[in-house]
Amino acid sequence: MHLLRRVAGHGMPFALAVALFFVINLVIPGYANLNSLLSLLLLASLLGLAAIGQTLTILIGGFDMSIPAVIGLANVLTALLYGAGVPIWTAAVVIFAIAAVIGFLNGFAARYLRLNPLVVTLAMGSIVLGAIWAGTHGEVAGSVPNWLVQTVSVIGRTGPIPLPGVVVLWIVVIAGVLLLERRSVLGRWIFAAGANPRAAELAGVPMLGVWITVYVLSAVLAALTGILLAGFSGAADPSVGAPYLVTTVAAVVVGGTPLTGGRGGYGRTVAGCFVVTELSTLLVGLGLDQAGQQMCLGFLIVALVAIYGREAPLSLRL
Amino acid sequence: MTWLRNRLYAGPVLVALVAFVILNMLASRAFIDPGNWNGLLVGAAPFMITAMAQTGPILSGDGGIDLSVGPLAGLVNALIAAVLVPHGWDDPLSIIAATIGVGLASGLLNGVMIAVVRVQPIIATLGTFLAYQGMTLEILPMAGGAAPAWLRGLAETHGHVPGMLGVLALIAVAWLGLERTAFRRNLVAVGGDARAAYTSGVNVAGVRILAYLMSGVLAALAGLVFTAALGSGDPSVGMPYTLTSIAAVALGGVTLSGGRGGLLGAAAAGALLFLIQTLFTLAQVSIFYLQICYGVILLMALALNAAGERIRRRRIFAQLG
Amino acid sequence: MHRAVHHPAPPLLIEARDLRRRFGETVALAACSLAIRPGEIHALVGENGSGKSTLIKILNGIVAAESGTLALDGAPARLTSPRAAQRAGIATVFQETLVLDEMSVRDNMILGLDGLVRRRAAPAREAAMVRAALAALGLDVLDIERPVGTLSLARRQLVGIARALLRPWRLLILDESTSALDIADRDRLFAALRRFRADGRSILFVSHRMDEIETLADQATVLRAGSSVASLPAGAFSTDILLELMSSREEAGAAEGHAPPRPRRSRGRKLLSLCGFALSAGKPQFDFDLHAGEIVGVAGLEGHGQVAFLECIAGLRPAPAGAVAVEQAPIRSHRDALRRGVTFLPRDRKTEGIFAPLSVTDNVTVSCLPRLARWGALAPSWLTTAALAMCERARVRMTGAHLPIAALSGGNQQKALLARLLATRPRVLVLNDPMRGVDLGAKRDLYDVLAGLAAEGIGILLLSTELVELCVLCDRVMVFHDHALAATLDRTELAERSLIAAMFGQPGPGVAAA
Amino acid sequence: LRPVDAAVATPSAAQQAKDLANVPKDARQYYEGYWFATDRIVSNPLADWHPHKPPWQVCHNDSYLGNSWRANLVAELRLLTRQLAKQGLAKPNLIVTNSNGDINLELSQLKAEVAQGCDVIMSYPGSATGLCSGIHDAFKKGVLFVSIDSIVDCPEAINVATNPYWRGKFEGEWILKAIHDKGNIVAMNGQPGTSNTYAERVGLQDAVNAADAQGGHAKVIGDLYGMWTGSVAKTEMLKFLATHPQPVSAVFSTGNMGVGVGQALQQSGRPLAVITEVTNLCSYLAYWKENNLKALTFVQDGGPMAYSAFVPAMHIMAGQKPKVNVIFMPLPIISAQNFDDYYEPSMTVQSTCFANGKDLHLVPDSYFDQFFTGNETMPKIEVVATP
Ligand SMILES: Nc1ncnc2c1ncn2[C@@H]1O[C@H](COP(=O)(O)OP(=O)(O)OP(=O)(O)O)[C@@H](O)[C@H]1O
Ligand SMILES: Nc1ncnc2c1ncn2[C@@H]1O[C@H](COP(=O)(O)OP(=O)(O)OP(=O)(O)O)[C@@H](O)[C@H]1O
Ligand SMILES: [Mg+2]
Ligand SMILES: [Mg+2]
Secondary structure, X not given: OHHHHHHXXXXXXXXXXXXXXXXXXXXXXXXXXXXXXXXXXXXXXXXXXXXXXXHXXXXXXXXXXXXXXXXXXHHHHHHHHHHOOOOHHHHHHHHHHHHHXXXXXXXXXXXXXXXXXXXXXXXXXXXXXHHHHHHHOOOOOOOOOHHHHHHOOOOOOEOOEOOOHHHHHHHHHHHHHHHHHHHEHHHHHHHHXXXXXXXXHHOOOOHHHHHHHHHHXXXXXXXXXXXXXXXXXXXXXXXXXXXXXXXXXXXXXXXXXXXXXXXXXXXXXXXXXXXXXHHHHHHHHOOOOHHHHHHHHXXXXXHHHHHHXXXXXXXXXX | OHHHHOOHHHHHHHHHHHHHHHHHHHHOHHHOOHHXXXXXXXXXXXXXXXXXXXXXXXXXXXXXXXXOHHXXXXXXXXXXXXXXXXXXXXOHXXXXXXXXXHHHHHHHHHHHHHHOOOOOHHHHHHHHHHHHHHHHHHHOOEOEOOOOHHHHHHHOEEOOEEHHHHHHHHHHHHHHHHHHOOHHHHHHHHHHOHHHHHHXXXXXXXXXXXXXXXXXXXXXXXXXXXXXXXXXXXXXXOOOHHHHHHHHHHHOOOOOOXXXXXXXXXXXXXXXHHHHHHHHHHOOOOHHHHHHHHHHHHHHHHHHHHHHXXXXXXXXXXXXX | OOHHHHOOOOOOOEEEEEEEEEEOOEEEEEEEEEEEXXXXXXXXXXXXXXXXXXXXXXXXXXXXXXXXEEEEOOEEOOOOOHHXXXXXXXXXXXXXXXXXXXXXXXXXXXXXXXXXXXXXOOHHHHHHHHHHHHHHOOOOOOOOOOEHHHOOHHHHHHHHHHHHHHOOOOEEEEEOOOOOOOHXXXXXXXXXXXXXXXXXXXXXXXXXXXXXXXXXXXXXXXXXXOEEEEEEEHHHOOXXXXXXXXXXXXXXXXXXXXOOOOOOOOOOOEEEEEEEEEOOOOOOOEEEEEEOOOEEEEEEOOOOOHHHHHHHHOOOOOOOEEEEEEOOEEOOOHHHHHHOOEEEEOOOHHHHHOOOOOEHHHHHHHHHHHHHOEOOEOOHHHHHHHHHHHHHHHOOOOOOOOOEXXXXXXXXXXXXXHHHHHHOOOOEEEEEOOOOOOOHHHHHHHHHHHHHHHHOOOEEEEEOOOHHHXXXXXXXXXXXXXXXXXXXXXXXXXXXXXXXXXXXXXXXOOOOOO | OOOHHHOOOOOOHHHHHXXXXXOOHHHHHHHOOHHHOOOOOOEOOOOOOOOOOOOEOEEEXXXXXXOHHHHHHHHHHHHHHHHHHHOOOEOOOOEEEEOOOOHHHHXXXXXXXXXXXXXXXXXXXXXXXXXXXXXXXXXXXXXXXXXXXXXXXXXXXXXXXXXXXXXXXXXXXXXXXXXOOEEEXXXXXXXXXXXXXXXXXXXXXXXXXXXXXXXXXXXXXXXXXXOOOHHHHHHHHHHHHHXXXXXXXXXXXXXXXXXXXXXXXXXXXXXXXXXXXXXXXXXXXXXXXXXXXXXXXEOOOHHHHHHHHHHHHHHHHOOXXXXXXXXXXXXXXXXXXXXXXXXXXXXXXXXXXXXXXXXXXXXXXXXXXXXXXXXXXXXXXXXXXXX
């Protein structure tokens, strides 16, 4: 029974992602074309990049609710800096640096001061957003380089590869994160830290270091998403990250990574990203309005998790 | 004595609350004028009630949380203004019955999904969060509808006595009553260590479900209060209150891993959040800085509570030697 | 084999027949039968993972048996939850001391008697009931409003037992609930148990300590690999017989199944040194040196400072007075200790030791990853090799290193943790009661492992609550009393008697000159 | 697609006549379908109400945080207040509150403003009905409440806005002409639950229904919600296009989303459709120029919009009486004909300015005269460009 759940949990999200794709093709005649597939990939990859931080922080037993704010910050700064004539790469470095600081503060507060990660990152998010507004009053002039727009465009290409740059980037990043999880000291430490913090500490895992590194990673990747979104919408907007609060968490849990930490991984989240994107696409395809979409999405998330994301009963936790 | 010990956790937030009342008074005469107290109370009540609604689930531990608090309040507001009243069910009995009924139903749904189906609370309630939002829009696609006079009366004064005071008093009495029962002990036990509670014979699932029922009813009451205050329905009224309720519980010194705290701290923290904002309004500080300030205060509160907790533990171990 | 069958009257309090239960691939109970008569103390013995706790979980309705029958007073019974079991008159103290640290002693004990909202008794009566139950265990002194977290582990375990006594019970089940008790508490408990037997109530008693079973039990049922292989009356069993029955391996060794005393070895160089050390300011200070190849025992009644002593050495808490140093390098933090090769084995395996969801490999290698890695990168094969090597040394018995460690029995989990320590290439091992709740087979392995390590020149500090263990294994034993070093008994003076004397603070031979 | 006009019942002709009785003849054309924004239009709302004496404390009660449209609105109010102050008619500082989407909070802020001694409260309300009790308090205390661009359904409030229904219908009719009454239309709405969004959408629907009655074949095949945010609009549009292979001949976009919609079409390999917008963002004009769209947009920067509401407020504070509580006005329109009067080469797809052209007035000040009785001389104010 234990085993069964584990097996189901492993295969399920991936099977689901594939199955859903066929379902969409069935219910929506004419969906099967390159552009549809490309925009699915594009949207999934934007979500995927934003969800890396969420996955890693959840793996160590935390949470990152500041992702939307950091996305917004990076998005705005990209336009502002580049618009002000700063070379995009310099701009990127500056943005990543700022993001890193935010991540550091998150990790430090959550681990060293032992404050609840959920609330800490919520608070940090509200500080960051407030700062953006206070700085820009919502008026974000500026511009983004054309190639960036191309990178995040469905019809964009990457050299010989017939895929938008962001998708290629995502594929590379996926490989990177999976290697980090499975084949690096940090990766093993992340899982230990999440599985049993007290034991990890006694076993000599540098907990503070791990937490700070993970939160810095999370913030930096959120910033990357923010930069890419500047290219996606062609303009800057502090609230551009808002949708990613719910969707990143949804992607992680639908992928089957329990919020209790130490189990799961980014591979599952990748599947989760596809499932979430496909679901919302399907609902749009079925012509549901906002109200209907939200209701269905709500029930679907719970239903899916109830199928394979259930917690062990108390009696087995004794 | 025990009564006091069980409430020590709320000390800091109560102090802060008093401080902010004084600051507000200094900031503007308007705040002192009794004519405005009702308005203030009406403004603060939803913060307080949603905060209290959030407390039960968080106390019940194992990552307990109820994201659906805000949307449920919104849904009740829409139901009253756009369904009950238009159909002529605008007498106190049917509206209050409906409110409590919806609250119980929602609490049962969340509670069963979490305690019986064993879906992680944050996910289960994320589901209902989205669902309720959708239903609200379905019922009430745009602001409208109306509240009966008696209901609007809750937001007015009756011979210098704000109606809202009645609502809050009612909740307080109910909770104080509940605290005298075994429920609080069971809740704290389940939140502290579910395995210990289970093996010593506590009906853990039952306690969890009760906690979410409590949350549902309180959130629904918040919806009732919205309807009284707005005198109408608005599909977007509930949304912001999920986050503020979580923030308030954290501010209120309730340990977010469950097991320690109560409604008092949460309610006080809810009022505090409201007073911070009024202070900014009175002091003419830009809303932009309010966002920053919320964040900073929340962090500071967390840090303080954690520090207090650490001191307490150190004392414990000092005794242990 | 089933004694119950030959004894029709008086009616059996509990009769379980051919219970079977699997967990995934592991068979926890194969064909387990148990018959408990009213007014008897019934011992349940078996190696780690032989199914004792599972049987008890079934008697509490925590897990359900897949097949087999359960009868109370001769009538078939279905127990679906601990609550139902309590109603049937079964009160259980589980293996882990499950109490709520935040809560007062009183609330901890009343917990579970109430309904969801209905209180069982008025506050005043509650207090009376609680005091009565505590008095039965000689804890009348305890302030019942005090948070349980402020009590020592032993006291917590006793509160757990008192909580069970508070229920209206006819069968009291103790699953290794004496593992943390010191002699004084244990004797008091046993006295109480005998009283209960006298007024016709029964006790099911799980322990890995043969001495306890011999002194206490009227009847002993032996589990092997999930099957009850025998049930013998008081006269009919002895330690050796039980060992023989429960161990699949036939060589049931010397008295108490312990290895023969280690031959005395010449001290190596000085590894660890304390000077002017005291457990709290004001207490007499003392110096201490740990030499290579030495096994030094640490003993004391629960809560007399010996654990704090270990934690200071492991850098887990600052030394109140004096300095701890490894070859002149001071130890101020846990990281210092690890850097200097001082590794610590915590007492509570479940909460401080294992990473339950992770594989044995990950559990064993977690402490030595940087050494195995090249530029932070790891190949799985490197990890597996290292893990297998260490498990080999620690005699871990398992089906595969890729399995989650939670699927190992407690004893093997313990060995896996020892393997983790070895993987760090330690110079000093600080072990906090490593044999707690480990069955004799596993113990024998662990003794040999420790002896071997000492022979390799590792210094070992061993805290144990089992005096025999200390006598057999250690070159000297430091005995703590009232947060001070009461005595240091040398190999020549080591005997249970002298140890007990020192633990109770009576000046015996070799009392340390502070 | 859910029948969109389920929630509101059309009042009888008699009722309409009664409501519109006091609306000036020349303005009536802008009042069609007013009932989607307000239950009824009150005649002589301030008959026995009297403004406070100057100097006035001017206040603004806002509901939404952070976009440049709102920023311009508040900035303009500040400048206008200063103009009054120069004439000794007002205190120089503008008191501003912002509830960031929390309606209950906005209500208590409104009450606080009344208590703080505001004499004129301008507002961009977050709810059509939620503020009424606060507005009533204000009214009783002789405080004027003027809502800008978004209508509140309370008898004591003065609303100065464009009729969202009229806007939606106007766009709808223009689209239908542009696509010759046949083809598929996608509605990119703002935020679900807001009355502007709703009324606009109904306006479109009625236009389409009317055309179909004349034997047209146009229909609305999708309702998307872009939250007035480019990236969201683009995301929703991409998902929609991926799942709707049928051709899209026009998009009805309601503010700040035209560029995102267009990009989505292009990137999904679709021909650029007819696109209407309601905000005159420079970025949209730049995009328009780049791809020479077949497009249309209203001119309604936040600044000029604030000014348009401020003028009637001054009429009232000067002592004149409004004939009705809802003042609807038309808006300038940018289309192919006058595109060059508004477009400037400096505009890019990223620029956040508004293309207001030469004249910042949305309507000549004289437009409002017809809504008032009495001829008290009102203070001199002039619309100014916001920084
Ligand atoms: N919840 C569980 N999930 C999976 N396997 C389990 C579970 N509980 C017990 N087992 C398996 O059943 C076997 C018997 O477990 P049990 O706890 O009864 O052993 P035990 O006799 O109590 O051992 P110990 O002396 O260590 O307490 C164990 O070896 C374990 O593999
Ligand atoms: N959730 C679980 N999954 C897998 N195995 C489990 C689980 N829970 C318990 N077990 C196994 O059941 C066996 C006995 O469980 P128990 O908790 O009694 O072990 P233990 O008491 O720690 O062992 P010991 O008696 O040596 O201390 C152990 O081998 C443990 O690994
Ligand atoms: Mg056991
Ligand atoms: Mg055991």
